[in-house]
Amino acid sequence: MSDNSDLLFQNSYYIGNNFNTILYGVQLVLYVMTMQRLVRTTRKSTADKFFIFHSTATLILITIYVAVESVFGEEMWIVNRDFPGGQGAYLATFAAVWYQTMGTTASVALNLLSDGLLIYRCYIVWSDFRVLIFPGILYLATLGVVELWASGAPHSDFFAGLAAHLGLAYYSLSIGLNVVVTSIICGRLLWYARTAKHYLGADVSGAYFSVAALIVESALPYSMAGIAFLVSYGLNSEISILFLSIYVMFTAVSPQMLVLRVVDGRAWKQNQMTDTSTTLDFTNSSRGQTNGSSQYVSGSTKDDGIMVRLETMNKTDRSVEDVGKFSTSGDSASHI
Structure with missing residues (x-):
């Protein structure tokens, strides 16, 4: 890695950590708002308990990721600022340190939680198990065990060698799953919005089919951030670490926005669209x-x-x- 490319990587890492802290604050606010609404419910349903578990698990995992990236940055830039060969050499030497592997594990677990929620919401929107066949196959292929082994092996580097090749395959499948599910959800909502607008008018149909509703229901920022990271990672660009930070953070933020919308009762419900009857209020x-x-x-x-x-x-x-x-x-x- 040349001096210029190393400098770009270090700056991208630093900016990525700043984005981590900003979006982590957003995640905390969304989590508190969700818990406030769920705690007020005296008789909690199975769905309420699931959302409590999902939201809390998401917060714990994203906290681990943010903490790991912050600690590694401190070790690289401050504690070991005089490391022989500079910060680039420190990164290459300690990229597979145990807590970095823990952070990677947390991000993979976040992907599984978020993608599982998206697939479930896809079923809610379509009310048809057949649309889940292809996403379900992709989901089983994104368990990430091989990627964790490759990136956590001694002297391995997430951005180079075997770990990078396996990582590219893993993230291609994972982000491909995001794009597929997001497209399926968006397509269904846009089709139904057009039908509702035709018969009820734009003002009435906007209650369920606004731009904001479409973005939240389909977790669009999650998929868009994933595409940006995948392109930069595939090109072996030094700024890929920045897009990785944004992508991982939206792995938590986008699903939490969706959960909050569901808890508020503003999200799409399964009984609003079935094969033979659809009711919209x-x-x-x-x-x-x-x-x-x-x-x-x-x-x-x-x-x-x-x-x-x-x-x-x-x-x-x-x-x-x-x-x-x-x-x-x-x-x-x-x-x-």
């Missing part, structure tokens, strides 16, 4: 009072048999301006 708070009336409009469709019902109602404790429900069925006519 859109609720917008009104600023004024209504007269407690309901409006019904009649119409018909040619092929898809979609029934739409729009109501305007008022209650003493809250007012609802628009509530739209529509379901797909085999009938060719619809009454609203």
